[in-house]
Amino acid sequence: MKFQRRKLPPFSLKTAGKYFALFVAMTFMNFALPEREPFAFPLYYAALGMGFDPLLMSAGYLVSSAAAMSAYASLSAAVQAAFLLLVFTLYKRFRRTLRLERLLYLALAQLPFLFLFPHAGYALFPFSPLLQKTVLAAAMFFLSVFSEGALESLLKRVFRCRLSAGQLSELLLLWLVFGLGVCGALGQTAYACLALSVLLVGCVLLRGSAAVPFSIALAVPPCFVSASFLPLALYAVYACAAVLLSPYGKIASALAFLLTYLGAAFLQGVFYAGALESVLSLLPCVLAAAVALCFPEKLYAKAKKSLLFYRENALPRVAVNRNRRAVGERLYEVSALFREIEGAFLGDLPEDNSVPFIREKLKSTLCRDCPSRFRCEEGNVAEGLDKLIAIGYSKGQVSLVDLPESVGARCGNAAGLLFACNKLLASYRAAAREMQSAREGRRLLAEQAHGVSEILRDMALEQSEEYSFSEGESKLTRALAQHGMMSSEIFVYGEGDSLTVSMTLSPDVNAGTLCAVAGQVLDVPLALTEKIPLAEGRACFILKRKPCYDAAFGVACRPKQGESACGDAYSILRIDERRFLIALSDGMGSGENARDVSDRTLTLLESFYKAKMPSDTVLATVNRLIAYPPEETFTCLDLAAVDLDTGEADIVKIGSPIGFLLSGEELRVLEGSSLPMGMLDAVHPATMRARMGENDFLLFMSDGVTAAFGSSAELFGYLSGLRHVNPQSLAEEILQNALSRYRGAAADDMTVLAVKLLKSA
Numbered sequence: 001m002k003f004q005r006r007k008l009p010p011f012s013l014k015t016a017g018k019y020f021a022l023f024v025a026m027t028f029m030n031f032a033l034p035e036r037e038p039f040a041f042p043l044y045y046a047a048l049g050m051g052f053d054p055l056l057m058s059a060g061y062l063v064s065s066a067a068a069m070s071a072y073a074s075l076s077a078a079v080q081a082a083f084l085l086l087v088f089t090l091y092k093r094f095r096r097t098l099r100l101e102r103l104l105y106l107a108l109a110q111l112p113f114l115f116l117f118p119h120a121g122y123a124l125f126p127f128s129p130l131l132q133k134t135v136l137a138a139a140m141f142f143l144s145v146f147s148e149g150a151l152e153s154l155l156k157r158v159f160r161c162r163l164s165a166g167q168l169s170e171l172l173l174l175w176l177v178f179g180l181g182v183c184g185a186l187g188q189t190a191y192a193c194l195a196l197s198v199l200l201v202g203c204v205l206l207r208g209s210a211a212v213p214f215s216i217a218l219a220v221p222p223c224f225v226s227a228s229f230l231p232l233a234l235y236a237v238y239a240c241a242a243v244l245l246s247p248y249g250k251i252a253s254a255l256a257f258l259l260t261y262l263g264a265a266f267l268q269g270v271f272y273a274g275a276l277e278s279v280l281s282l283l284p285c286v287l288a289a290a291v292a293l294c295f296p297e298k299l300y301a302k303a304k305k306s307l308l309f310y311r312e313n314a315l316p317r318v319a320v321n322r323n324r325r326a327v328g329e330r331l332y333e334v335s336a337l338f339r340e341i342e343g344a345f346l347g348d349l350p351e352d353n354s355v356p357f358i359r360e361k362l363k364s365t366l367c368r369d370c371p372s373r374f375r376c377e378e379g380n381v382a383e384g385l386d387k388l389i390a391i392g393y394s395k396g397q398v399s400l401v402d403l404p405e406s407v408g409a410r411c412g413n414a415a416g417l418l419f420a421c422n423k424l425l426a427s428y429r430a431a432a433r434e435m436q437s438a439r440e441g442r443r444l445l446a447e448q449a450h451g452v453s454e455i456l457r458d459m460a461l462e463q464s465e466e467y468s469f470s471e472g473e474s475k476l477t478r479a480l481a482q483h484g485m486m487s488s489e490i491f492v493y494g495e496g497d498s499l500t501v502s503m504t505l506s507p508d509v510n511a512g513t514l515c516a517v518a519g520q521v522l523d524v525p526l527a528l529t530e531k532i533p534l535a536e537g538r539a540c541f542i543l544k545r546k547p548c549y550d551a552a553f554g555v556a557c558r559p560k561q562g563e564s565a566c567g568d569a570y571s572i573l574r575i576d577e578r579r580f581l582i583a584l585s586d587g588m589g590s591g592e593n594a595r596d597v598s599d600r601t602l603t604l605l606e607s608f609y610k611a612k613m614p615s616d617t618v619l620a621t622v623n624r625l626i627a628y629p630p631e632e633t634f635t636c637l638d639l640a641a642v643d644l645d646t647g648e649a650d651i652v653k654i655g656s657p658i659g660f661l662l663s664g665e666e667l668r669v670l671e672g673s674s675l676p677m678g679m680l681d682a683v684h685p686a687t688m689r690a691r692m693g694e695n696d697f698l699l700f701m702s703d704g705v706t707a708a709f710g711s712s713a714e715l716f717g718y719l720s721g722l723r724h725v726n727p728q729s730l731a732e733e734i735l736q737n738a739l740s741r742y743r744g745a746a747a748d749d750m751t752v753l754a755v756k757l758l759k760s761a
Helices: 013-029 040-047 055-070 070-091 102-109 111-116 129-157 163-188 188-206 213-225 232-244 250-267 276-295 297-311 312-349 354-365 371-380 379-396 414-464 469-480 510-520 591-610 617-628 703-709 712-720 727-741
Strands: 489-492 500-505 525-535 538-544 549-557 568-577 577-587 635-643 648-654 659-663 668-669 687-691 696-699 751-760
Touching: 013 040, 013 055, 013 163, 013 250, 013 489, 040 055, 040 070, 040 617, 055 070, 070 102, 070 111, 102 129, 111 129, 111 414, 129 163, 163 188, 163 213, 188 213, 188 232, 188 250, 188 276, 188 538, 213 232, 213 500, 232 250, 250 276, 276 469, 312 414, 354 379, 354 414, 379 414, 469 489, 469 510, 500 510, 510 525, 510 538, 568 591, 577 591, 577 696, 591 635, 617 635, 635 659, 635 687, 635 696, 635 751, 659 712, 668 687, 668 712, 696 703, 696 727, 703 727, 703 751, 727 751
Parallel strands: none
Antiparallel strands: 489 500, 500 538, 525 538, 549 751, 568 577, 577 635, 635 648, 648 687, 659 668, 659 696, 696 751
C-alpha cells in the first residue's frame, strides 16, 4: 500500500503572522481567570472551524496550556486537542462539512476539562468545584460558538464591510476574554499600554462619534478586573478629547489625549505616590501617543479608505457604478455602429461620371460611321472632347467658341458634334441632378451619423467614469452638523466642472447657508441646482460647481413698416450649467416668410447644440437643410457660445453685419465675410474667439439696424460713446437711435441683441 505525502498549503509571511497572533492570544486567554482555566479553547475551536491547519493549532493549544503550570491541565488540553484533531482531520480527509454535529463534538470536547482539569473552586460561589467546572464548561461551550463568528468577522469582514450588531457583540466578547488574560498575565498597566495605543490610533482614524463606543469596548476588561466603572468613564473622556482635535491632525489629537490623561491622573492623586508608581502610571499615555505618532502614514491612509467604505452604504454606489458602466459600454457600441454607418455612406458615394459617359456615347453614335475616325483617334481628340463636354456640363450647352482647337482641326462634322453633344447634355441633366441629390443626401446622412457617433462616444466616456468614495463626505457631514443641518446621506462625486453633491436634509434648510458651508469644506464654489422632495420632513438637495460668471440679456426689435411680424428671430439658450448660446437670424426679405426662415434656422441650431453635436457638423447640416427647398431661402446668422467659467466666446458670423464687443473703454468689431446660409451648397462661416470679462457687452444687430447708420464708422463712433450697465436699456437705446434715423418708420426688420457678463454672486 502506497502512502501519499500530504500537500501543505503555501505558507507566506502573512499566514505565519496569523498563526503567531493566534498562539499569543490563546496564551493570554488562559490567564483570564485566577485558576488558569483553558479559555484558549474557544479561540482554538474557532480557528479549526475557520480552516486553519489542525496540527499546528493543536500544537499551539498544547503550548498555551502550560500557563496553568499543572500536568493534569496539560493532560486535559492534550486529550481535547487529540479529539478535535482527529475529528477535523477525518472530515477534511473525506471532504465532508461539519454541520450541526459540530455542536456534539464541541460538547464532548468539554469532558476532559470536567474530569481531568484540576480545579479547587472559587470561595465566592457556594457551589461544589465540580458544579463550578460544569458552569465554566458551559460558558466555554457558548463562548466557542460565538468565537467562530468573531474570528471570521476579524479576519474576513473588518475593513471590508459593515458589521452587524451581533458580529460586533461577538468581537466584544472575544476581546473581553483576551483583555482579562492580558490583565491577568501582565497586569493592568500593560493592558492600558495596549488598549490606549489602539484607542488613540482608532480616534485618529474614526474622527467621529464612533470613537466613543470603541473606547467603551476597550474599557470593559479593566472594569471587570477592578470591579468599577471608572475605567469606562476615563476611556470615554480620553476618546472625546482625542476626537475633538482630530480634524487638526494626529499631533493635536495625541496632545489632547496626553493632557486629558495627565488631568485625570492628577485628580486620582497619582503624582502623590512614589516616583516608580508615577512613571508606571504615565507609561500607557506616553506609549500610546508615541505609537499614534509613529504609525506609518501609508497604513493610516489605507485604513481611512477602508473605514470610509466600512461606514458607507456601499451597495447603492456599487449598483450605480455597475449600471453606469453597463450603459457606457452600450453607448460605446452604438457609437461604433454609427461610425460604421458613416463609413457605409461615404465608402461608395456615386461618382460623377458624366464626362466619360457622354464621350463614349458620342463615339458610339456620331463618330462610329465617320470616315475620319481613325485620324481622330491618332490625334489628341479624346482630351479635347473631354474639355468640350466639361464646359458644356458647367454652362448647360456648348457653341463653336467652346470647341477646342484639337477637335476643330480634325473633326469634319463640327456642327453635328455640337448638336449631338448639346442633345446628350440636355438628356443627361435630369439624371445628373438626381445623382447629385443622392450624393448630397448620402453625404448629409454620413455627417449626421458622424455627429451622433461623437455624441454617443462622449456620453459613453462620461458614463464609464465610476463614482468613488470621497473623504469630503465625512468632513461635510461634520461641518453641516456644526451649523445645525443634520444630513443622513451625502454623496460627493465627479471632479472639476462635473463636481456634484447630493444630500438629504430638512426642506427648511437655507440654501445660501448650505452652499456656503459645502463650498468652504470642498473648496469649490457651489450653487443649488435642484431640490427634490423625498418624504415628509426630508428633501434631496443637489449642488453643483458654480460658474465664475453669470449673464444678463437684453432684446429690442421692430418689424418693417407695414409688416405684422418681424422677419428676424433670436435665441437665448442654456446649453448646460456652464455654457449658453445666443443667436440672431435674419431671413431674406421681411414679414412672415422671412420669419419662418429665421425660426427654422434657429430651431435647427438649438436642437443640434442641445444634443452637443460638433459645431462643424451643425453648421454644414443646417446650411444644407436650409438650401434644400426649391425656393430661395437665405438667412444671415450671428451665433455665440459663451463659457461661463472662462468667459471665452466662440463666435460664428454667416452673411451677417458687423457685431461688437464692448470691454471697458475698448470697442472691438466682430466682422465676417461669408455669404448667407443656404446660398451655396457649402457654407464657410467666419469664426472667431473672444474672451469676455466682468461687465463686458456682446452686441448683435440685424442689417435693418446697421443700415440706418449709413456706415460702419458712424455706427462705431456712436457705440463708442455709450455707457450702460443694463443690457436691456442698451438694446432699446440703440434701436431707438436707429429708428430716429429712419424718422420713426422702420425700412427693414430691426433687432438688437445685447449680452452682459456678470460675476457670479
